[in-house]
Amino acid sequence: MRRRECAVTPGRDTNDAVDDGASKTLQTPPGAAAAELQCQLGGTGASPSPYATLGPVPDLDNRRFCRACETTLPLEAFPPGTRRYLCRRHAWLRVKKPSKERALADPLRRLVDRLWKRGWDDAQTAFGHPRVALRQADIAGLLPEGGGGGGGDKPLAIVPADPIQLLSNENVVVVGMDVRRRLLRAYRAGGANMYLAELGKLGRFG
Numbered sequence: 001m002r003r004r005e006c007a008v009t010p011g012r013d014t015n016d017a018v019d020d021g022a023s024k025t026l027q028t029p030p031g032a033a034a035a036e037l038q039c040q041l042g043g044t045g046a047s048p049s050p051y052a053t054l055g056p057v058p059d060l061d062n063r064r065f066c067r068a069c070e071t072t073l074p075l076e077a078f079p080p081g082t083r084r085y086l087c088r089r090h091a092w093l094r095v096k097k098p099s100k101e102r103a104l105a106d107p108l109r110r111l112v113d114r115l116w117k118r119g120w121d122d123a124q125t126a127f128g129h130p131r132v133a134l135r136q137a138d139i140a141g142l143l144p145e146g147g148g149g150g151g152g153d154k155p156l157a158i159v160p161a162d163p164i165q166l167l168s169n170e171n172v173v174v175v176g177m178d179v180r181r182r183l184l185r186a187y188r189a190g191g192a193n194m195y196l197a198e199l200g201k202l203g204r205f206g
């Protein structure tokens with residue numbers, strides 16, 4: 001492969017990358033790979049952050065450098081869209097996973113997550129449903145305003161309005177946990193009829 005005619009910038013301590021012109025293999029040693037990245041990015045000793053800007057460097061031989069793997073990988077290993085020097089796995093680890101963790105630090109998202117999981121558990125164990133047809137995004141829209149902020153501290157749950165049908169955006173009621181317990185007990189004792197009767201006692205809802 002003819003690559004690396006871009007000389008590694010002197011002065012940086014990527015000094016183990018002096019094997020310029022050597023035929024490169026898959027198993028590029030980290031130091032040389034970093035130097036290649038530096039080379040690809042056109043970085044200089046004066047700009048120590050080589051990741052700041054990604055120049056229009058073509059992918060060579062359908063391979064691209066992953067700066068976390070510190071080697072080149074086939075293009076298929078990279079997410080489509082904007083070219084970044086992070087393979088799918090590392091993009092997930094560094095971008096998506098932390099964003100999921102950040103999301104769960106948000107009280108509303110945490111509440112939604114909890115409601116969905118409980119709804120899923122109930123679907124399986126109490127109603128014998130194979131799945132729920134309700135997305136987490138649907139749940140946020142069901143909550144009273146500020147529902148995530150903890151204004152009302154009453155623990156909430158989501159249950160199907162009709163226990164025979166899958167829990168869905170059209171078949172869902174937000175209730176307190178105490179009501180949920182009564183509903184599940186009623187369903188165990190008397191099936192859908194008793195469940196609906198118990199739900200009817202709540203008066204207007206939805």
Ligand SMILES: [Zn+2]
Pocket residue numbers: 066067068069070086087088089090
């Ligand atoms: Zn990687």
